[in-house]
Amino acid sequence: GQNIDQPTEMTATEGAIVQINCTYQTSGFNGLFWYQQHAGEAPTFLSYNVLDGLEEKGRFSSFLSRSKGYSYLLLKELQMKDSASYLCAVPNAGNMLTFGGGTRLMVKP
Amino acid sequence: DVKVTQSSRYLVKRTGEKVFLECVQDMDHENMFWYRQDPGLGLRLIYFSYDVKMKEKGDIPEGYSVSREKKERFSLILESASTNQTSMYLCASGSPGQGAYEQYFGPGTRLTVT
Numbered sequence: 217g218q219n220i221d222q223p224t225e226m227t228a229t230e231g232a233i234v235q236i237n238c239t240y241q242t243s244g245f246n247g248l249f250w251y252q253q254h255a256g257e258a259p260t261f262l263s264y265n266v267l268d269g270l271e272e273k274g275r276f277s278s279f280l281s282r283s284k285g286y287s288y289l290l291l292k293e294l295q296m297k298d299s300a301s302y303l304c305a306v307p308n309a310g311n312m313l314t315f316g317g318g319t320r321l322m323v324k325p
Numbered sequence: 326d327v328k329v330t331q332s333s334r335y336l337v338k339r340t341g342e343k344v345f346l347e348c349v350q351d352m353d354h355e356n357m358f359w360y361r362q363d364p365g366l367g368l369r370l371i372y373f374s375y376d377v378k379m380k381e382k383g384d385i386p387e388g389y390s391v392s393r394e395k396k397e398r399f400s401l402i403l404e405s406a407s408t409n410q411t412s413m414y415l416c417a418s419g420s421p422g423q424g425a426y427e428q429y430f431g432p433g434t435r436l437t438v439t
Contacts (some may be wrong), residue, residue, distance in 0.1 A: 224365075249427070258329075258415060258430035259368070303368065312358075312383065313428060317367035 218242045220316035222304050227322045228294055236289045236319045238304030249313065250278055250289045251303040259303055262289070291321075299323045328352070329431035331416055337437045344403040346434050348416030357399035358383075358417040358428060359391060368415065374399055406438045 219241040228234040240248065247266035251259035265271055265280035265287060277290040289302055301318040308314060332347035350357065358373040360383075370383030372391040380391050388410060392400040399418075403410055413435050417428040 256433075258432050260430070261427055264427060305368075312370055312373060313368075314370075315360075315368040317365060 218306060218308055218314040220304055220306060220314060222302075222316040222319045224317065225320045225322070227324060228291075230294055230296060230323055230325050232294050233290065233292050234294060234321065236291070236302050236321065238287045238289075238316055240285050240287070240304070240306050240316075242285075242306050242308065242314075244308070245282055246307045248278075248280055248287050249303075249305040249307075250287075251305065251315075253301045253303060253318065255300070262302075294323050296323050296325070329416055329418055329429050331414075331431040331434050333434050334432060335435050335437075337439065338403075338406050339439055340407060342403075342406050342438075344406050344436065346401040346403075346414055346416075346436070348399045348401070348418075348431055349397050350399075350416075350418035350429070350431075351397065352418065352420070352429070353396065354418035354420045354429075355396075356419045356428075357393065358419075359389075359399065359401045360415045360417065361385070361412040362415055362433075363412050371401065406436075408438050410436065411438045412436060 222238045250262040253259040263278040270279045275292045280287045301320045303318045304316040305313040329350045359371045360368045362368050374380045374393040390402045415433045416431040419428040
């Protein structure tokens, strides 16, 4: 089976840096996804990590440690539009994604 | 640009009604998925399909069925809607050869069963 944990809510200030953590347990690792979901909208793809280390994509970076079953999403220079839920997900066999409960990030002025 | 569309953004049905939620994707993806999303529970997979006329149960298939008669269309059916099926329903599609399991989501249907 698979188990994914991430904090329920986080608050940060505009212009700051925030790190959203995700821990997972899975049998057979096939990578880890991060999705962003604004309220009332569909999730959209942010990143996919399959190897250990940090992958940077503009203001967003994603880190993976397979040995620790741990990932984080790093958001720099926070903007108000970054207020959203951030979903961590891992695939199992057959292209099925198991999602964590999501972390709701609130960015304050 | 990948597009996944769902037939309705908002739907209100009565208990016991039969409900059809339609999903269409325009990227020739093999795989299609139906999820429901509830506060505190995240996204949970109901059913998925990896080919026309093929379907597999996800984590919470009870009370639902699906139909995939054409590659681009995947329907979720609630045979007899119940109040505990009030939820946000999200359809997604993906292809095994691209982005390793990446899925593209539709805008969602918020279903209320009264």
